[in-house]
Amino acid sequence: MKRFFIILALLVMPLVAVNAQDNRNRATSTIVSDALAQMPAETPAVYNQVMAELAATGAEGIEMLAMMLEPMAEGVNNSPVEYAVNGVASYVTKEGAAMRDGVRAGLKAAIAKTTNNPNKAFLMTALQICATGDDAHFFAEYLKDSYMANFAARALASVKGTDHAVEHLMAEQAENGISKVLLAQIASYKSHFHDGEPILIEWLNGATPELKTQIYTALGAWGGEPAAKVLAAAAKEAGYTFDSTNAYGAYIRLLNGHLMRHDEKAVEKAAKQLLKVEKPNVRIAGLDLLAQIKGEAIMPLVLKAIKGDCRDYRYGALRVAEQFATETTYAAVAATLPKASDDAKIDILSWLGANHAEKQVVAIAPFVASANDEIATTAIAAASKIGGDIALKALINRMVKEQNSKAVEEALVAGLLSFNGKINDEFVRVMDTNSSARAIAKQVLSSRRIPAAASKVLVWVDNGGDDTAIPALTTNAVEANFAALCNLFEQGKPMGDAILKAIQEKPASEQAKMIQDRMAKAGAKKHIYYPILAATGAKEAVEPIVTGYKSSTGEAQAAAFEGLCTLNDDSVLPTLLEAAANPALKEKALARFIALTQSSTTLSNDQKYMNYRKAIEAEPSNTLKNRALSALSPTQTYPAMMLAAEYMDAEATAQAAANTVLEIATKHPEFYSAEVKALLEKVAATVNDGDAVYKRKDIENFINDNKAREGVSILTPLSAEEQKEGFELLFDGQNMDAWTGNLEAYQPMNGYMYVTAAYGTTGNLYTKKEYADFVLRFEFCFDRDGVNNGIGIRTPMGVDAAYHGMEIQVLHHDSPIYKNLREYQVHGSVYGIIPAKRIKWGALGEWHQEEIRVKGDRITVTVDGQVIVDGNIRTATKGHNVAPDGSDKNPYTVDKLNHPGLFNKKGHIGLCGHGEGIKYRNIRVKEL
């Protein structure tokens, strides 16, 4: 509803906007309260509209708005004002200065008047968003306020154009007494703040550690030469270690900042100092600075680092070199390979590879053959990243080398699989060379498809009997292999996937035909093809497999069952359920039944619910029960929630059940009631996984948010009076145990039974028990115009109650669609036999009471206290429920039709739905 309103609002908005200022002529207070009513704005369009109106109220309106904040306490709701204030402050930053000035002025006035600190801080945060340099002095006023100082400092640090004012405050610190720490901290967010530099340096005399930190940080951000001297000394004193004064960090930042300002000489000198420090990270920082100044000219230092034995520094130096690296750099690094230590070799090789130093592949390739595994594997990885003929040749040579270690073998497989370029021809040429090559080839080919390799792999499996090559064959099979693969399959080799792979390019129906042709020739082995036939996914596969399953036994049936479980077709669901009756197949059949239901795109959520219910009630293993219980969750239906709730007690199913209840209940506040609250509390006590804490929080929040409904019980228990009279409940709002038949289209929802015909199934709902003479009482409610339903009495199941028993009409007969209604069709009529007195229905959604009394041949129907039928079926038809002449025209009934079941002595009570939109509740019956 809310969304609809907004769409409507958007449609009419242009008109409103045009008239806002002139014609609507709203007072400022009205604009403010209109805006608050729309907070938070649901869409950016509404936001822009409302904020434009608010901003236009200027200082007066904004102050008025801001002053509506109340000190926070239980029950206070500042949200709308906060949305409006924060929203308008953000909004005006993209608008003209005039609007912005008004908002600033309004906020400042409100801040000055607000006494509650958190509210004041909020307003200052809002002002910070839209403030300008002109507000510096306003913020400065609060630097000595213990609560507000941090907020004021934050604003001064953040707002552009306040630099000069801050420098001024620093210069006059002795007079204004503002905290040096705060001022230095603000200064640290500024840039090119040179007037402040001598002041901060002077403040270092006798500074507390806390003040030092802020000063160093500020000097590091923008300091000049004097700051550099100060920080160099401080960093040295700190031993170039990070400590709470941040001297080292600030110094590095300053040096990098100086570089940006091209103060290269001084930085170079400082960087060289850093290189002497015995800490790899500090030396790297120094080298990094030098690299920025001198570029490739620092290569001697990099080469020296490579030769050194500190790996941290070596790789750091190589990384630094990346910022200027050219082919010359790579060549220089590669040239150190022969004399480098083993550790260094590994670092160099991996670095060249990571940087794709193409030309250095010549230097890398020889190391592929290294006897040191770590060097060899690094070289293999580097060569594969670079790619090209030289790299490939090195890999191929290593592949055919006898007796590679496991590590080298793995590196070769990974290298060949990710090789930067085509490996096919060379690879196929050598894959058969020796056992070493073959071992690698089998691994590569199990994930890489190289069609040219297929015939060789087939030979390995077929003639060579090498079953370890089957994965490679499976990946690479081509159509030409089809017959050979089928032969192997019939010999008992696991070739199913390979066969499918071989023919996969063909349309599914053609695949199915090829398999069926082969089956026809396979004699006694025919059945082994069922799973493959199923996997083709062809429509044509369904019928033969279902038939195969139903008509065979033993091994053949098992294979057909296998196929049945592979078919991805909703039409096999009933067969799977049938198969579940066989204890040997039960588990697998139900597993598939559940999975197929889950993945179905044609079943409705209610049909899915029914399937899961059937699966659970078939008593499979707990694993499957849990799977079905979890699968109930996405159906998001009320009955699914109630079904899951029943399984929270058993320990083995408690978790899955509880999660499903949680997932459904908390997404549907409309389901909420005292009973659902109890369920959620049970869920909270039950869940025990890693997220349990969050889940309990969710439940707590949900229960808090829906307090209004928690007293509502959906249950309608029998009154004491009726209980005394001997009534029993058929439906208490939840429990459907008394009923059977179409439980899909008659669902307990939130205290009533909802009837719908949208569920794709037909059929009625019946009491399990049969009744002869009785009083039936219930309440009903029409949810939509023209609903048609009926109460079957004394009726057998599965037939039309109006003729094979009796049907007491239930009809929203006031609908214009029934203007030609016959008298024996109005609500309450014993359909076709005794017309009822027509009553006038009220509005849709109103509940009505009805009683149907059936005693011998007398039928009495009372609606809302008014008797609308009181007649005798035998008298009404003069005893002729069927035509005496045996024809299908019966002159004795009002509808001129035969009613063979009219005089049944007893039968079920049924609900006979013909469409969506009626609710029943509080159904109870008394036998007479």
Added chain:
Amino acid sequence: MAINRKEFLKSLGGLAALTIIPRRVLGGPGHIAPNDQLTKGIIGMGGIGFSENHFSSNEQCRLVAVCDVDDLHLQKGVSLSKERLGETVKGYHLYRDLINDPNVDVVHIATPPHWHGLMAVEAAKAGKDIWCEKPMTRTIGEGKRVMEAVRQNGRIFRLNTWFRFKDTFYGLGTTVQPLKKLVDSGLLGWPLKVTISGYTGFNWKFFWVGKENLVEQPIPKNLDYDLWLGPAPYKPYNEHRTHQTFRGYWDYDGGGLGDMGQHYIDPVQYILGKDDTSPVKVEVDAPEQHWDAIGTWRKIVYTYADGCQIILQGEQHGDPTAPYIEGPNGKLYQGFRCELNGQPAFNIMDKLAELPDPEPQNTDFIKCIHSREKFALNEINGFRSATIVNMGLCALRLNRTLEFDPVKLQFINDDAANALIDQPMRGPWTF
């Protein structure tokens, strides 16, 4: 042959428990023996800090210190270290003491995100290697500083989300590898549009919303609330701000987008090959956001300079049939269902099997620390994917379209948005 440190320690008997020798000392200055065992300290002993992947101690890396500002969490960290891992660890109240502990090689940051940037920068300056939980930082500016500090000090940094290199990628029913391969193959064409929504298998966890009108509560005795807030602006204490529910507040994180954004978006950045750049535009469709408590959103659209788009759809919004990846020539759906030129491509996996795999990534963090190679997801590409998340958060807070310069790392012509890039810290905290 280097001494196996565990053996070495054993030989020292009782003394070993007292003295933990960091790797730098053992092999002489600056030397790292290849078989050496590393040591780590975890900051933040809340939810993730106890995850089995992190709260561990083994041959490769031993837990030696834990830190938390909540005494109960800290005690739990220390006692569980003993119980579960058999380690006697040092317990720190102030993270800086853990960072500066010479016995700690690797600093593992498992705090709420408003601390990530500062702690990572300080750890880098202290010469430590870093494992940082996602999201990398809660502002773009803090991410820049992490990148600088890690580079300048030559540190190894791992951002902890892993879908770009392992595990089934949420609801997609596939790892990222074949997606990368498909995109690199060019079969889908260019530019690409990637849709991350409930319908494509990604839940935006909108339960991470903050509460408005929080009433001040007494601060629990065990919690150092001022230190918990650290650089964040002061707000009166309410239980909901801290511990398990902090994600609902702008001051500490970014709601469901902050929580899951980097998990979901980082692999997309990898797939699209955008590890060294950022989108140039972000558009939002959302209800107006509160100044303090984070709300929900309907849609966030990121556009790169070349026209590639990443579209985030909130729950129950948008087109339920939208593919995960869509290009001019094809579409890719959940479960690797693929369409090329309007036809179902059933054999797509075989087409891909004929192509080279993507370049291998360095996925062993410990190995990276020894070899000093960059980890697969590091401070550079991690900064870029965190920036995507943070761009979205800025646009949400301002409720408007923002344009971004991926080189200068600034929004274009929008001071209010740029103020969200660099948010001053509450003193005394500072970079």
